[in-house]
Structure formats: structure tokens, C-alpha cells
Amino acid sequence: MTSSSRRGFLRDAGLGVGALAVPWLPAWAQPVSTGLAPALPTLTGPDITLTVDHLMATIDGRPTHAIGVNGTLPAPLLRLREGQRVRLAVTNRLAEETSIHWHGLLVPFQMDGVPGISFPGIAPGTTFTYEFPVVQAGTYWYHSHSGLQEQMGHYGPIVIDPAGADPIAADREHVIVLSDHSPLHPHAIFTKLKQQGGYFNYQKQTLAGLLAGRDQPARDRLAWGGMRMDPTDVSDVTGATYTYLVNGHGPKDDWTALFAPGERVRLRIVNAAAMTNFNLRIPGLPLTVVQADGQTVRPVTVDELQIAVAETYDLIVTPADRAYTLVAEAWDRSGMARATLTPRLGLRAAVPPLRRRPLATMRDMGMGEMAGMAGMHHGMRDFAAAPDVPRTPVVQTIAPMPTDRTGEPPQGLADVGHRVLVYRDLVAQEANPDPRAPSRQLRIHLTGNMERYMWAFDGVKLNAVTAPIAFREGERVRVTLVNDTMMAHPIHLHGHxxxxxxxxxxxxxxxxxxxxxxxxxxxxxxxxxxxxxxxFHCHMLYHMHAGMMQVVSVRPDPAAGAGA
Known part of the structure; x- marks a missing residue:
């Protein structure tokens, strides 16, 4: 029986894949729930074996090639406990190098899983054993850091239960892994982007739209044309090639999770997509955010939130006796992932249509309230006036008036008519562990050239960097990221x-x-x-692959050593 047919058999039997009870887990966290179809396979304990290999998956009824772990897409849920020590033996059955990075986990750098930086990678036909203490709790995930394997399905969720009582009370939980999948090989996608940055943008503005006033004013359209950019290029890779997934299942598959009316249900949301930020909502059901990136925050209730690539959010919902549709709309609204939450199998909720696509504005080019050609010319004048950014082919524009936008709804969500999470809504539940003021400041520009599909920090691609970003061990640094491009960038720092x-x-x-x-x-x-x-990199996979990545080097402070 093939992996996909085994999954289908277990789903039809109402058991889910990996139907194995875990003695120390509470009942609501067991991988088996009657009628839950299908549960993610779950691995626990101090010794875990993972095998990376090719597989054939079925998404929305169509077979597709993928790279998976232990024969599944996504990879198994790793359920760990704070305070334990874990050994993960990873065998590579691919014909190329592979790796696993434990995203958000604080591990020794030799166990971080980035080939060429923290270890050599896992050669074909070999096994590498990661071993580290589990020093935190929360929702995290893992994925390949080799080539473009992550796009092909090499990712999975991690849940770490706290050593003591969980500060977040829930009667039931569901792990929701969002992702994007294409029948195109990721190298083919990257080649098309290099040939034409907007290749997958099938939502371009039209003359009819401009004349009818549905799109931006003509003067702004001329300004965008002068910069050789298109305000509809919100996302590089879109629903033109992507199917958006919930736990490896497409919208037609309708992945379904059960609850009992009135329960406090914890949803652990992981965005494991290669290139897609998702706008998440459950129409008719408020979402209370209780953790962000595995860290507990003061509860804040919203109707919608954007979860960027590589982020995780834990939500509490209290559903009534009816079915609900979980909607994860791609940020450019070219498609959606969706699932059903229901008290009984057979109930369904309406699936809302895709909303109108967002358009980038002059503000998205860092031009504040400036508009039209005047703003564009101002931006071009200021291009040479940015002394901290070298003028290289990877610097197409410089934002002349960049502003802190952490208090604003994400792009396209300012006028949806309901409560939307913004970063400033997040407040840590506990005081920060290091209250010291920063001793120095660092300013890093996020730069790009959409025409040539080149991305970088400070105009310098990874392969042209001559030295790492250096920090002294124990120092406190304030880092400001300046986005000089018209696209959002989820920036991730390993190990911290x-x-x-x-x-x-x-x-x-x-x-x-x-x-x-x-x-x-x-x-x-x-x-x-x-x-x-x-x-240290942008987690948009093709941005990282095109150069938006550097190395942060943390070394002992020589002065501290001299004084010891």
C-alpha cells in the first residue's frame, strides 16, 4: 500500500495517520480524535528517527511530487517537553544534500542545521544525529535549509509542552500548518522569476480598471511605470501556480477538525509557506491571540490577523454549536487555504469569496504621504543620499521617508471593517529577561531589484559578503530594519x-x-x-535564495576575557 493510499485508508477509518496514543499527553492533545480526518502523525520521546525522501502526495484529488519526512506531507508533528534532551537521527534518502533547521528553537549552533554555516549538511545516504536540550515551550516548526527543498514539502510542526502547568488553559487543540505547493519544480519557479519578476502576477492593472476608477489614479500609475514597477506585484509567486494547503490538504480536500460546543479550543498556527503571507480569519468567531512565535503574550482578541512566512501564532476560540470555515487567504488574494471546524461530521459552513486584491501605494515605497510623480522624483533624488547603502545592482530604490509601520494593519487589511492584529497589540506576558538598554545601534537596509530578481541586505548579496555581521557575546544591540523595497520581508534570526x-x-x-x-x-x-x-535572512524562500541572507557571528568579548 502506498503512503498516500495508507493515509486515505486511515482517514476513511477516522483514525488519522500515526494513530498511536501518547501516555503523558492530555486527552485533548492525543493524535487520535474520533472523526478527526486526518490527524498529523506525532512523534515523541528522547529518541526520534526521521527519514527524508521523495514521495507522491495527493492534493485536491491530483497526484503531485513532493519531498517529505517519514513518508508524509507535512512532516510529522514533533511533540517534545521543556527540560528534556532529544536526539533526532535524520537519514537522507535523496540524491542531494539535505538538512533540518529547528526554527525558533534555542540550540547549540552546531545543531542549528544550516549547511555551510553551522554544519556540513547531510550527504545522500547518510544519517546525522541532532542532539540538544529542549529549553523552551511553545509552537515552532522545522524545515530543510538545503536548496529549495522547503518548497517541495520538507517542513513540519513542533509543539513543546511546558515543564510545569501550561499557562494557557484549553479543552482541545489543533495544529494547523499552512503552506503553498506548486506542481512546478522550485528551480523552474526561480528561473521564471529571474526572467521576469512579475511572471506569476495574473492580477495586473488594466486600462479599463484605471478609466473606471477601480485602480489607482493614473498619475500614480505613471509614477509606478517610471520606476518600472507594478503596484499589483504584492507577491512574487501567486495562486497562478500555488495551491494553498492546510496540513497538506488543498481547499477541495476540506481538512476538518472537531470540537465540542463551548470548548476553549487552542489553534496552533504555523506558516510553513515558501512565499505566502496568509490573512487568517474564521468568519463569525473571534480569535484571541495568546502566543506569538511560541512566546506567551497578554490575550488580545481580533477578527483577523496576518501570519507572515515562518511565524507562529497560538489562538483561543470558543465556538458555538455550528460549523465554521477557517480561511487563510493569500495576502495578494490570489487564492486561499481553508479548513472546517465543526461539532459534528457532515456539517459545513459557507466559504467566503476571495476579496479584492490589494494595491501597493506610494507609502509602500517609503514615500509617506507623497504621491504621484513628485513623490517618485523625490525618491530618486534621495537615492544617492543614503550613505549607509552602496549603489549596487541590488538597489533599485531607496525609501526616502520610511516609517515605523508596526502599528498599522498589514498591507491590504486597513479597510476590512473589523479588528485586525497589529504588532503593537502584542505585549509579553512576562517581563523581558534582559532589561538593559542597548549599548549600540545597527541599521540594516532590505534592498532588491525586481527586474533582475536580486535581493540583499544593504545592497550586498550573500555570495558577495566579505565579513559577517559581528556581535560581542552578551552585548545588547538595537537593530533597525529599513525596507527599501515594495514588498514585505519576514526577517528571521537564528539562535535568538x-x-x-x-x-x-x-x-x-x-x-x-x-x-x-x-x-x-x-x-x-x-x-x-x-x-x-x-x-540571518528573509524567510521568503526565493528572496533568500537570490541573496537576502547574511551570517551573524557572536564571539566572546575580548575585553571581558582580558579582565577575567
Missing amino acids: FFELVTGHGDHSPRKHTINVAPGGTATFDLTADAPGDWA
């Missing part, structure tokens, strides 16, 4: 959490990934407390 500077003092939210809005800035305070070499 940082505190967003959003006005909450010693209760600033702690994250490992921050989505920097187009033409915007985002600032965080970092304690460089993990010695080693760490990847």
Missing part, C-alpha cells in the same frame, strides 16, 4: 529571540521573525547570548 521596540518597555513582545512592511521600518533589541555563527 529579540524584543520588538513597539512602546511596551520591559514587556516588549519577544519574537524570532518580524515581517517588515513595504517602505517601512521595524526595530528590535537583541541580546547576543548565543555564541556561534547564525543565519
